[in-house]
Amino acid sequence: MNGYFITGTDTDVGKTLATAALLRALLDAGRRAVALKPVQTGCPERDGRLVAEDPTVYSRFTEEYFPGGYPEACCRKFVPACSPHLAAEMAGETLDPDELAAGLEALGHGYDTVLVEGAGGCAVPLGNGRTMLDLMQRLDLPVIVVADNRLGVVNHALMTVETLRGHGLDVAGVVMTNATPPTEGDAWLRRDNVKTIAEMSGAPILADIPHLPGAPVAEVTAHAARALDRLPQPRPVDGGLDFDRDHIWHPYTSALEPLPVNKVRSARGTRIVLDDGRELIDGMASWWCAIHGYAHPELTRAARAQLGRMPHVMFGGLTHDPAIGLCRDLLDMAPDGLEHVFLADSGSVSVEAAIKMALQYMQARGQTERTRLFTVRGGYHGDTCGAMSVCDPDNGMHHLFSGLLPKQIFAPVPDCPFHAPFDPECFRETERIFRERSGEIAAIIVEPIVQGAGGMRFYHPEYLRRLRRLADEHDVLLILDEIATGFGRTGKLFACEWGGVTPDILCVGKALTGGTMTLAAVLATGDVARTISADGGVFMHGPTFMGNPLACAVARASLGILRSTDWRAQVHAVEGWLKESFGPCRELPGVADVRVLGAIGVVEMENPVNVPGLQRFFVDHGVWLRPFGRLIYAMPPYIINRPETARLGAAVRDAITARAHL
Numbered sequence: 035m036n037g038y039f040i041t042g043t044d045t046d047v048g049k050t051l052a053t054a055a056l057l058r059a060l061l062d063a064g065r066r067a068v069a070l071k072p073v074q075t076g077c078p079e080r081d082g083r084l085v086a087e088d089p090t091v092y093s094r095f096t097e098e099y100f101p102g103g104y105p106e107a108c109c110r111k112f113v114p115a116c117s118p119h120l121a122a123e124m125a126g127e128t129l130d131p132d133e134l135a136a137g138l139e140a141l142g143h144g145y146d147t148v149l150v151e152g153a154g155g156c157a158v159p160l161g162n163g164r165t166m167l168d169l170m171q172r173l174d175l176p177v178i179v180v181a182d183n184r185l186g187v188v189n190h191a192l193m194t195v196e197t198l199r200g201h202g203l204d205v206a207g208v209v210m211t212n213a214t215p216p217t218e219g220d221a222w223l224r225r226d227n228v229k230t231i232a233e234m235s236g237a238p239i240l241a242d243i244p245h246l247p248g249a250p251v252a253e254v255t256a257h258a259a260r261a262l263d264r265l266p267q268p269r270p271v272d273g274g275l276d277f278d279r280d281h282i283w284h285p286y287t288s289a290l291e292p293l294p295v296n297k298v299r300s301a302r303g304t305r306i307v308l309d310d311g312r313e314l315i316d317g318m319a320s321w322w323c324a325i326h327g328y329a330h331p332e333l334t335r336a337a338r339a340q341l342g343r344m345p346h347v348m349f350g351g352l353t354h355d356p357a358i359g360l361c362r363d364l365l366d367m368a369p370d371g372l373e374h375v376f377l378a379d380s381g382s383v384s385v386e387a388a389i390k391m392a393l394q395y396m397q398a399r400g401q402t403e404r405t406r407l408f409t410v411r412g413g414y415h416g417d418t419c420g421a422m423s424v425c426d427p428d429n430g431m432h433h434l435f436s437g438l439l440p441k442q443i444f445a446p447v448p449d450c451p452f453h454a455p456f457d458p459e460c461f462r463e464t465e466r467i468f469r470e471r472s473g474e475i476a477a478i479i480v481e482p483i484v485q486g487a488g489g490m491r492f493y494h495p496e497y498l499r500r501l502r503r504l505a506d507e508h509d510v511l512l513i514l515d516e517i518a519t520g521f522g523r524t525g526k527l528f529a530c531e532w533g534g535v536t537p538d539i540l541c542v543g544k545a546l547t548g549g550t551m552t553l554a555a556v557l558a559t560g561d562v563a564r565t566i567s568a569d570g571g572v573f574m575h576g577p578t579f580m581g582n583p584l585a586c587a588v589a590r591a592s593l594g595i596l597r598s599t600d601w602r603a604q605v606h607a608v609e610g611w612l613k614e615s616f617g618p619c620r621e622l623p624g625v626a627d628v629r630v631l632g633a634i635g636v637v638e639m640e641n642p643v644n645v646p647g648l649q650r651f652f653v654d655h656g657v658w659l660r661p662f663g664r665l666i667y668a669m670p671p672y673i674i675n676r677p678e679t680a681r682l683g684a685a686v687r688d689a690i691t692a693r694a695h696l
């Protein structure tokens with residue numbers, strides 16, 4: 035839908051008159067235009083039908099263009115003259131922004147320019163915690179603000195423009211009306227209002243419609259028509275893709291022959307909206323992060339509030355409530371025994387910090403020969419050097435950086451599926467390594483239960499329990515990398531809970547801020563912290579953006595959402611739906627295995643898949659999944675519902691049936 039959303043700084047500011055005059059000006063300029071209302075309250079009932087008042091004004095301005103009468107202009111009409119949420123409640127109905135947006139799309143079908151006139155100001159409630167802003171975000175049209183030039187208008191206009199921009203909406207400009215009759219000698223005040231609003235909001239004054247008793251159509255339209263030349267041109271769809279291809283690196287790509295990318299305009303809940311307006315159901319949660327869905331209002335609110343107070347301050351010698359509150363909450367939620375938190379700026383950096391903690395721990399104990407890490411093959415811990423050194427040596431990047439990476443000690447992939455009985459044979463090699471080399475080992479580092487980016491394998495909790503025992507027997511530390519699995523993804527808050535295991539050092543990241551921004555943390559036991567710090571020792575790490583208050587505030591809000599929602603039930607439900615919709619893939623040719631744990635669904639193919647081919651197929655089928663290697667998998671936001679999950683599964687089945695993976 036192309037057009038503008040028209041909102042007021044308040045009710046009774048002349049919004050309907052301005053809308054009608056703009057509509058007429060557009061029609062006069064040769065556009066196929068229409069003005070619509072999502073909700074109209076105060077509609078008297080005549081002959082069993084509700085009569086909306088605003089469209090009669092549109093009609094008066096556009097009689098010549100709609101000789102058969104003005105078309106239906108309102109999605110919803112209510113009798114009482116009150117706020118939409120109250121009118122709907124009294125009628126026993128609800129106002130859903132998605133449904134209103136769909137209704138407007140339908141009414142606006144066939145027009146090239148649609149003016150959507152809101153009801154009152156932009157924060158007018160629709161019920162269920164939603165406001166007109168939610169509808170505006172869904173429609174994503176540039177917004178025209180109508181302001182009546184009267185006492186207080188500067189305040190209201192500036193607040194409205196600021197609020198709209200804070201919600202990611204484009205403000206096309208301000209239309210001043212003079213609905214309140216001028217008084218003798220206030221012309222200079224009114225002139226200053228216009229000037230001040232223009233200067234302070236930075237939004238153009240599109241038109242200044244004088245007070246015209248009786249609102250004569252031709253005269254009001256002539257004033258409103260000035261706006262047409264000042265309205266911004268629509269943003270080009272897919273603009274910038276050439277620049278992107280020529281100059282911007284994307285993850286793991288060639289600068290010369292990058293894989294195609296899709297341009298995203300916005301993301302909300304379980305939906306990613308592309309620049310061309312197509313909506314994709316998100317099956318990736320942006321690499322495990324967006325567990326509550328995109329643009330969760332509580333996360334956005336926390337970010338906005340912290341942004342207004344203090345986006346950042348150094349953490350050396352200073353501290354602040356967002357960090358204190360977050361660390362307190364993290365220690366409350368984490369397995370018992372973890373007592374100290376180190377905040378890092380990304381998962382990889384938290385892994386570096388964890389590795390350094392382990393080495394400093396051994397040095398502090400005088401065990402300077404313990405400098406290596408033990409891990410299993412098939413792991414992934416990040417892209418920085420220490421982290422790369424413990425990634426799978428074959429899938430990972432060891433061959434490229436072998437001169438740089440420390441040599442670590444690898445056991446085979448844990449060959450003990452989560453859902454099968456545990457076979458002790460899978461642990462023999464690990465035990466042997468420890469018998470022979472434990473004197474060199476400072477720590478074990480693994481992803482508990484789920485090996486993520488290294489192959490999406492789910493291994494048996496007994497393996498994890500045995501690692502814990504081995505660590506204790508040989509006096510080495512156990513580092514668990516829960517960057518992918520933390521915060522509910524596997525059905526437990528932390529995946530180590532499947533084995534009842536507490537690590538000495540725990541890394542969290544990814545979902546920590548609910549997918550809003552980058553932040554990670556390393557949690558350590560009292561023993562680790564005390565040993566490193568004995569005899570005046572200090573832990574040698576301190577990123578510039580350590581403890582970033584903005585990220586901490588959002589992370590705290592995300593943990594708050596986990597605490598206040600039944601995420602366990604959600605993840606459990608998603609698990610069932612993933613089994614239901616991905617399970618049938620087992621029967622398809624070329625499929626090696628299908629497995630589901632918590633909100634993770636994996637279809638493993640026999641051969642590496644054609645990533646660009648599948649990517650295109652999925653986008654064309656309205657879903658966002660990004661396969662890698664032999665894996666087509668989903669780890670959607672926990673708020674995904676059954677029909678959406680079914681569409682993810684159907685898209686995967688259809689892709690394999692259509693051989694899009696070849």
Ligand SMILES: *Cc1c(COP(=O)(O)O)cnc(C)c1O
Binds near residue numbers: 414417486544
């Ligand atoms: C993603 C990931 C990392 C790296 O985190 P970044 O924020 O990408 O640096 C480390 N470990 C695991 C298990 C991960 O999934």
